[in-house]
Amino acid sequence: MELAQPAILAEETSLARYITFAITDAENIPSVLQKLADTVDITKHAIGIGQNVIQSLDTEIPGLRYMPALAAGEIEVPTTADDLWIWLRGDDRGKLFHLSLALEEICHPAFELTSAIDSFQYDKNRDLSGYEDGTENPEGDDAVNAAIVKNDIDGLNGSSFVAVQQWIHDFEILDEMSTEEKDDAIGRHISNNEEYDAPKSAHVKRSAQEDFEPEAFMLRRSMPWAVGMDGGLMFVAFGHSFDAFEAIMERMMGEDDGILDAIFKFTVPITGAYFWCPPVKGGKLDLTALNLG
Template identity: 30%
Template sequence: MAREQWGICGEANLHGLHLFFNAHDGYEPVIREALSQLPIILEEINEQFSEAMFSGVIAIGSSFWDELYPDKKPEELRPFPAIHHEDRHMPAVPVDLYVQLRSDRQDVNYIACRRLMSLFGEMIELIEQVPCFRYLDGRDLTGFVDGTENPKGRKRRDVALVKEGTFAGGSYVHVQRYRHNLARWEQVPTEDQELIIGRTKIDDIEMSKEEMPETAHVKRANVKDEDGNGLELMRQSMPYGNVSTQGLLFVSYCANATNFERILHNMVFGTDEGNYDHLLDYTTAETGAAFFAPSIDFLTSQGNID
């Protein structure tokens, strides 16, 4: 298989820096060249600071892909599925390029960011940057463990990476920045919080089918296909926040785009009885974008300036 970008399936880190860019018109050939050089630069940083467990991922937005690589496109790469239903909204905010930088040292992420900005220069414009951090033992700021259902070991690659064809080793990426209403959440008794999530808060034990409400986050985020198989994602989400704003930067990687779309739909609409994900009463999606993270081999092979 083609070499995947290592950060797609990497283990959790202490610090993350997530960068969102739009490209200036007319720079597509030189952006392709810069992208072909980026994996080498990221590997150099990883070797220089090996103890930091650094990794980086670059992903191309669904709308920008056609301009950057007009001759070939991942089959399921399409715009983010914006949803607006009652008081629940999943907006789409298209972005050309997404960069995930993660390590156990915040200064290493900063160094990588500076190298990247030097490489691209005036070709791209920074739209948003979201610094993230590991909270306690891998918990969301709601106090519950995040990513419990993530695949383990070899299965991480099976879930996250395209297996065959031109885009083998690549991954479909969906990113949403959620803003939590922690003041409201913290007024909810722990027992009720556990019913909203579907797991115990301290021990991270999933409720039984009999105990778990249809509106629990665990219930609504677990979707099965027509054959009864669970639709899985490789989540690399991290909390972010300061004294005034807190939330979760949701990031998922998958071998297809459909899994994410079906899970998001099930959270917002729920069942025919209106059993949507009640966690959405306490957090709001403010952005949403779809990308594809090609393999290292694909990126390096496209570095030909017209």
């Protein structure tokens, strides 16, 4: 779709760097956003804007909200105070690093850096747990229908909403689990990625997008991350709204039937935020909806 940020629908990348920012000076937000729109190559990278930024501009993006915090027993799904998100994609880690430094300088008058996470492709499309990730991701028109807003409103048509979470794995627990126990937690055989009659708590059964009413399809662009001896998954999911993400997250937490997703045995999210990704016009971000066109 020509109005969507191309990076959202582009083929997967071998490397990524996710940088987030928090507001420090609201008065400078308009000039910073306009400079980002003029600087960032949206054919390769993507930008998301948080609710605090929208409110500081005294405007509204229908459908944008804060990610809700959830809890079930000792499991918590947090929400993080991040206001601006930039997804850098490429095949050279050094270039992505230097680009992030340049973007931090551009953002500095209005924002401070809150995180910078490098991600990478592992064995083509596997999570660090060893299981394939993104299975049954929508493609083609289905991907557009799942991820992109379609309406007749200039500045909103072609935009997208993205949910971003950093999940951290407990590799000691993973190493102690048998292959059968891990398969039962995921709901697929690690050997061939085939689904089977796994327990009701299996992640595949808790999150099957076609099992919701309405169906809860999202376009996932997740990648593994590792810092020192820690690692996990940067979960990134684009949607025409946040409804699909929230429906799946609530079922994973057992809010409808009390069954907690077995994936929480070895991984938990440590951050979480929602962003709105503006559409594109004339080869750069269209900030019309923010009265910054």
